[in-house]
Amino acid sequence: MGFLDHFLKAPSWGVHPADHKRPAADAPLRIFPSPARVFMPLHQHVGGVARPIVLVGQKVRKGELIAEAQGNISAPIHAPLSGTIAAVGEVTAPHPSGLPFKAITIDSDGRNLWADVEPLADPFSVAPEEIARRSAQAGVVGLGGATFPSAVKFALGKRLKVETLIVNGGECEPYLSSDDRIMRDFADQVVDGARLVMHAIGAKDALVGIEDNKPEAIAAMRVAAAPYPEVKICPVPARYPMGSDKQLIQTLTGKEVPSDARAAEVGVLVHNVSTCAAVHKAIRLGQPLVERIVTLNGGAIAAPGNIYAPLGTMIGELLAFVGMKEAPSRLILGGPMMGTPLLHDRIPIVKGASGILAFNAAEAFVPEAGPCIRCGNCSKACPMGLLPLEMAARIRIGDLEGAAAFALSDCISCGCCAYVCPSHIPLVQYFSHAKGELTAAERSRLRTDATKRLAEAKAARIERENREKAEAAARRKAEREAAKAAAAQPGSAASAAVEKTEGASA
Amino acid sequence: MLMSVGSLAVMGLTLGSVLGVASRYLAVEADPIEAELQAMLPGSQCGQCGYVGCAQAAAALAKGEAAVTLCPPGGKATAEALAARLGVKVDLSKVSDKGPEIAEVTEEICIGCCRCMKVCPTDAIVGAAKQIHNVIREACTGCSSCVEVCPTEALGMMPIAVTLQHWTWPKPASAHH
């Protein structure tokens, strides 16, 4: 394979799974009718949890701020429909643990009234910081799945003088087509959003990387980008994980992002096509991020396709909307390679929800894992050039430090290794487990250090207090003796009293 | 006979004196490992290990009298670090089985006696006389010293709930074959 790849100019990393994108990608976009009730989680982004600023019973309109950002890296949350705040409670998180997290429940009034918006008429005449500020206010986060607050990335790009914006239209995950759909139906929004982001970070040109299995999207984007020579549409070979930023940067620019460095440090910044469209809406229309395109796909779904739905809609309602052929054997949020397995469908969709997959029994079948036969397929497939078999062997016997020495921290959890493993070893779960345990160990080490500082501070305080007490006692004793001496010599009593008052006033 | 006894005695004497001189030059003043071990322990002197303080626990560890798993507030990470330093293998699956805990004040029965504040090794309890006390969650090490001195049993140990930020993927089931 490696020999052929050299001639075909295809990357030597990664895998090429059957993409299963059609017919869902070709089905026209459907608009989800406004749900009766939405559950808007307060933590839909990387960083600090948003702080609710509404009261139960309060009336809100669509796009109104209901929770504000908290901390340097955070994003605000807006009402996805107009109605009444019903509760600030808990809902199951779209997370493999199935643990609950805080969410604001809104009952729809059925009118779907937008709040007052203030669009920016000529965004290219304002300062770049204004674009970042408005994007932050609109709660725009990376919609490719990482959900990193976009404005923070804009500021980083501006500071590091990024030359090139890379617009990620790779969408390499099988089954998903929400980015494909947004490029086909809203190509002008994506291109305009990309130009706004370029303005925000001061980039000279934009490269839109689109996998060559999406010819319709490439055609639509070429038409939309025709008036703007600085926005170049670049088809890239369809190969998983092309949509991972480090791989896309390498394919488009030939630059390799060093381990432990950010993309901005090699002069590029990556933003998803859906993020660009969200920036366009936030700036041109003044609309915050409250809706998104979600792919509903998988063997258990009767009419797979893409749906435009308000955030906070229950996954169960979306599944009912597209119809089910059978009860799904497995539910996944995101793609089949990197997505999150869900325990049930009473979970709301969030900003990073690019798709919901309902697999039938055949698709959900996971063969039993066998022993590693050291074939080395995993290290050939690894896009980061790691040695998954060595890391997994060490994690299996509990040697997490040993695995970390094989650059476990560079693993992007893309799942290529587990996909090619002939023994069906759940490699990604090994790595996720080890990363979690290492983070926990680091946290507890920091905690031990903090405890030590506190204990030392307490010991110092006790010592100081004892010393002060001893000094005070000594002073009192000296005063008593001075008074006694003064009493013994009546002649000097007056002067002693004067001294004492002076001492007190001093 | 005399020859063999004599030669052995001479050899023994010679080698013995050589070693005696060497031991003077190669003497190790204090066990440097003890100070290192003490630095790894939390230093809160909570006494949960059964020793008076962390220095005594470190001394026992250096002598090999105590297990590396002796420190409950230190948890798994400390046990691992100690085991690595001492070059011993340890079964960590039995460490902190019940999970980390922190102290919590039941506000209804706290009488504000200030006793818990005095024993807390990290000053994690705030309050004043006749005022309800409270535990600063970030500073509590879970040493449970305060629980023992509370006259009204208002203080209790609560397990720290697992949150989304702290949850980690379990080890795959196939790893245990």
Added chain:
Amino acid sequence: MKEFALMMIGAALVNNVILARFLGLCSFMGVTTRVDTAAGMGLATTFVITVSSMADWAVQTYLLNAYGLGFLRTVTFILVIASAVQFTEMTIKKVSPSLFQMLGIYLPLITTNCAVLGVALLLVEGRMGFLASTMFAFASSVGYSLVMIIFAGLRERLVLANVPRLFAGPPIAFIVAGMLAMAFMGFSGIATS
């Protein structure tokens, strides 16, 4: 010169102390769980074997042979070896406390490591000169260290392997040691001593 080279290759590889003469198996199984520990043990043993062989040669030539005290050989050799080990132990404790901790009980046990006494007795049997016997002792101990490090490397990999429960631990280690010994038999083709 050629005889020296052949003798050293023979002592280190062909008639390897551990894998051909089966001496020093206690430390071979005991401290080969990690490469750095095994290397430390190899260094310490190399030092002890070389120094004590030199001393033993002197004792043999100028004391035992000269006064016809051959029957005291084992006792005197053990005396010399024990002193060398004591000296090594003190040095390691001073220089590297962590290596001292890792070697643990196996460090004083070099005294009873039959490889040390075995090499000294082989030298007596061989009736070699001082230089030759020192070279032989050094080459033997290098062979010892080499096998210790190779086996430790194998065992580091072995821990990661999915060994059936019946064979896990020492059994599989012994099987691997046997394979390693068979591999070393291949050296007998390059030199004979």
